[in-house]
């Protein structure tokens with residue numbers, strides 16, 4: 001396979017591709033999941049809490065109640081999520097579930113500061129910084145919330161566009177934000193972006209920021225990047241109720257059996273707990289205790305994340321190496337080099353992403369469908385491909401990515 005030519009001729013690219021198909025690969029770069037080796041880092045959690053069931057404050061974790069979640073676990077995660085302990089809720093195993101429920105609650109019961117329930121509005125619109133996370137978009141699709149794409153910049157959403165839209169249209173009720181190591185482009189919001197989001201005037205009195213800090217501690221380098229404190233900035237700007245902060249241990253401990261968190265203003269927390277108290281008597285506090293004992297403190301979380309980094313940073317490095325070797329000088333091909341998180345965004349010349357994903361599929365390499373990063377699954381440029389290297393073993397990431405490079409070259413040669 002030739003890897004030295006930035007833009008091979010069609011015959012050469014086709015021959016490389018045919019050789020790739022002949023290998024009969026079965027590889028997958030679609031899944032933003034921890035690998036089995038990463039899950040093994042948390043094996044000890046399966047043996048916890050052992051015989052112990054009492055929390056530090058004497059709570060019997062086996063029993064009902066404690067809707068806000070175990071305090072000792074909230075204390076451990078409050079600093080990384082930048083939420084005061086009393087304003088932090090520890091809940092079930094999925095932050096996506098908390099986001100979904102928050103929007104359902106807002107549809108059915110007026111939010112603090114709202115004039116009416118969102119179901120009683122003519123339209124409810126959310127801004128979707130794009131490319132973004134498809135499951136955010138799916139929640140809105142499911143609930144009848146319209147999505148309006150806004151462009152991303154290297155500092156976060158294009159704030160000139162966001163400020164203009166929210167100032168003039170009261171049906172815009174919210175914005176999705178993944179402030180750190182965003183899914184899929186790895187962008188980290190600048191302090192100025194966060195400040196403007198927290199302070200901007202909005203036509204809707206009940207505008208909300210869905211601050212999904214899913215990758216708060218998921219650094220790929222020694223540089224533990226911090227974003228600005230959105231709750232504090234919103235409070236200082238007189239918009240204390242604007243942000244809902246989310247996070248979870250899905251990619252820290254066990255993706256299917258972790259703990260999710262929600263943080264917000266005291267008024268939002270009270271609203272959320274009152275409504276959620278109608279659907280459950282309390283979360284799984286045994287799992288909270290298990291997590292608190294496993295970590296001990298916030299430093300325990302950081303030490304644990306360093307072990308994740310050792311396992312996954314080499315996979316990102318291999319992607320970077322193969323992309324650089326093959327496309328450093330190719331016009332129209334660029335990629336993100338994230339300092340954390342779970343994804344790399346590959347940008348290819350307009351109109352080629354779907355074809356590249358198809359070629360890869362025919363060669364046995366599964367890629368996330370082109371368009372998945374856009375509202376409605378439609379990328380008008382057909383230029384963005386999301387790569388997820390964490391789940392397969394390192395050798396498979398290397399093989400799959402080498403194959404993807406062959407597919408990109410064939411698609412470019414076909415287009416030339």
Ligand code: PLP
Pocket residue numbers: 032093094095096097133178183212214247248249250255260
């Ligand atoms: N938010 C983002 C940005 C994600 O990328 C993911 C998973 O990939 C989630 C939320 C899902 O989180 P959870 O497992 O807590 O539901």
